[in-house]
Amino acid sequence: MKTETRSEQFQPPSLIGNILRKLHIDIPLFIGLVFTSLLSFIILYSAGSQELDILLRQGARVGLAFGLMTVLAHIDPYQFKRYSALLFNIGIFLLIAVLIMGQIGKGAQRWLDIGFFRFQPSEMIKITTPMMIAWYLAEHPLPPKSKQLFIASLLIVIPTLLIAKQPDLGTALLVASSGAGVLFFAGLSWRFILGIVAAISSLTPVIWHFMRGYQRDRVLTFLNPEADPLGRGYHIIQSKIAIGSGGIYGKGWLGSTQSELDFLPESSTDFIFAVFAEEFGLFGCVGLLILYLLIIGRCLYIASQAQDTYSRLLAGSLAFTFFVYVFVNIGMVIGILPVVGVPLPLISYGGTSIVTLLAGFGILMSIHTHKKFLPN
């Protein structure tokens, strides 16, 4: 753990450093996030047909997200723990409200219109679910016993199903994995983990039965995209062409031909990695993955240094969920996972995911900068 000791020493006595520390900002994590966001603007400019309008709108969202992160970083983690259950229950209530309104509206309903702004409860649930489970498990000795496991599983399944019913498979997946992350860090026995994996595989036909038509289509398309090149397999084939044609060094910034020609759908949102890979090649992709790993590594380090069980579990889960984001998005764009609507974190165009993500990082920073006692 030598590297981590070094990063702990990384505290330049500069004015900015002092201000950031006063703001409870973790400098290495902050640098990683700013760097990724800047990269996002560079790619969005190219993928969004070089429209400044898109950058301005994304800039506003990123600004808001960083603001929220700073606010959350300032709050004592004890407060998060204290309000975990309340926030979780509010989230579930809003999800049900959205679902009922969706029934009335006849169609996919994810938004809640609160007069002056629209709000997506499923985004909030992404953070409140691991908070809730971490809070619950921290009350008991670890590793969790079967009764706690059962209740924790219930706490994961309820929001997951509510979101899957909206239907929003991507978010449901992220919520489930954030909850599962807490269980994993809480010391869920390996045998149990293997058992769950076996159970899920055997339950596949049941899950299949509950899937909606378009969700089934996505899975089928993932298994054999070439079967329907103009229809459902289009996204995957086109993004593979874009990535593959990028080669080792890429076609250079603004050099993407596939997104330019509209061959590549959703090039600014879920499939932005394809544009990135086409323009910056294998080198760029590996570089981006390293950048993500540095952020995740820092988050795991923060988790390891956390001083109470709740903080550890929550920090570990947030780090893990961030990786799930990266893995699922890139995995689907390069054609090794089915297409589910998960954006590339911090890079894809779109406001809600970046706000939630940076809120999570704000909590991580809060955990790291509000130490009650020094480690021995």
Place this chain on the structure above:
Amino acid sequence: MSRTYTIKDNLVENRLFLNRIAAAFITIIVLTSGLVIRLVYLQIVGHEHYATLAKDNSIKIEPLVPTRGIIYDRHGKILAENRPSYSLELIPEQISNLDDTLLRLQKILDIPDEKIEQYQKQRIRQKRFTSTPLLISMSDEEVAKFAVVRPYFPGVDIHARLVRHYPYYELASHVVGYVGRINETELKTLPIAEYRGSNHVGKIGIEGFYETELHGKAGYAEIETNVQARAINIINEVDPDPGANLYLTLDIDLQKTAYDALDTFNGAVVAIEIKTGGVLVFASRPGFDPNPFVVGITNNAYQALQSSDNQPLYNRALRGLYPPGSTIKPFIGLAGLEYNAISYQHRLFCPGYYQLPNVSHRYRDWKKGGHGGVNLNEAITQSCDVYFYTLASMLGIDRMHAFLQQFGFGEKSGIDLVGEKSGLLPSREWKRDQRNQSWYPGETLITGIGQGFLQVSPLQLARATATLANKGNVVTPFLVDKIVRMGSTSRGPETHDKTIPLKLGNVNNIIQGMVNVVHSARGTAKGINNDITYQIAGKTGTAQVFNIKQDAKYNENEIDFKLRDHALFISFAPADDPKIAVAVIVENGGHGGSVAAPIAGKVIKQFLGDQK
């Protein structure tokens, strides 16, 4: 399980947690490596394969342009057709140096700069990767020349396209119209899906009015291509719906007779089949050759057409407005009878002028010394102005306006062409609204002889004549008789029945007056009554020209000619069973009887001669 006997062992928990962090980190590294391996597979191993696919994304959707409908005349003669022609087309995105390529092409094929400019303009408007024509209607020689050097011009190719052709050139240019390249404004209003692949759209005339019917519906083909963008397989094809063929009521031979008869004059001839309202002749002279508009008329040629004093682009039959002159008299006479302002035996004395009470101004007759005592019939035959001054004064402008309106003066006929003018039928209200002046009695008088504010188009005049011949059953003119689609035929525009309540005796009396115009010894158009077994009813007219073009160059002979009166003639035949109504306007023709009437005579004789 209660918290009282569960003691948290922080040390154990801490170790467990750190182990899990390490396990998570290892898992993340392993999974990320999986991503990298996949990326290596795609970007290094599969690079060549995917680069090829990217270069020419292997599936293309090609629009299939529908064949434009053909336009026929009433006897099935082709007025507008599609001819196969070769065009030189470029896909700018496949050319590395466009300017250089154009320069080289220009040298080899002698392309004028103007065509290059035109191409550049059109290219910018096109979607990316669209083949845009540089030359249309290439000669065999040009095709051969390019074929030799083709390998040196990637992205440039010869395409066989159907190009619109108008075999009658200037003869029917105004009525048939033409297609031209789609311009920016049209691009915004036309349905994009239907016009993907189409370069042309109907601009004026029938081509413009029936654009939707003629164009048809576009189809498309999903084509698999190889690296050279050559089609190797058609995956799916949806055939286009060809445009409908249109059968006009127009008789192109009769049109030619009318057009030729106008000779060197500018003017218009409109003939209507009375029973149906179908337009037989719709001639405006001078015409213009519509074919250059299809390939893209050069700026110089267009300017020449635009600035010509004879205004060949101007559709006189539809948009030309003239004072009707004496051709209005039969209608005024009929109004007098219908309103019981006068009886047809009633004689008025014509001293050669007319004076309003207490006004010294004399309104002159065209015949110095006057016609003496004339009844209505004789007044029409001899075109006595004083009789109609008197009658107009008795009727008043309000009743004249109401009566003439029923015959379609002052309103659009509703013919299936765009840009029709409604002319002007003056009234008290009109003058108050438009000129802010009250109506003067003198204006009533000159309206009675078809001068003053009154303005009519040749089409309106023909329509009113046909309605008169039809004893008040209003005739609605139209041009398209049948619209023939694949497997279905529909009629042209709907005509609605409307009847002006007229007393048959009154109408017959007026018609008798018009017959005398042609057939009596004192008739103003007696020159055309030879060689016929039936009677023609007609009325001559002479309209004063009171304005010359402001910017016209001063040239004594020219001005003299331009100041000459317009000659008019309205007619229908046979008088006892009217089949055809003809209106003729000859600009600066002088006298209706000597110049305009013979033109109508030729049209009537040919039409009725063909009928037998």
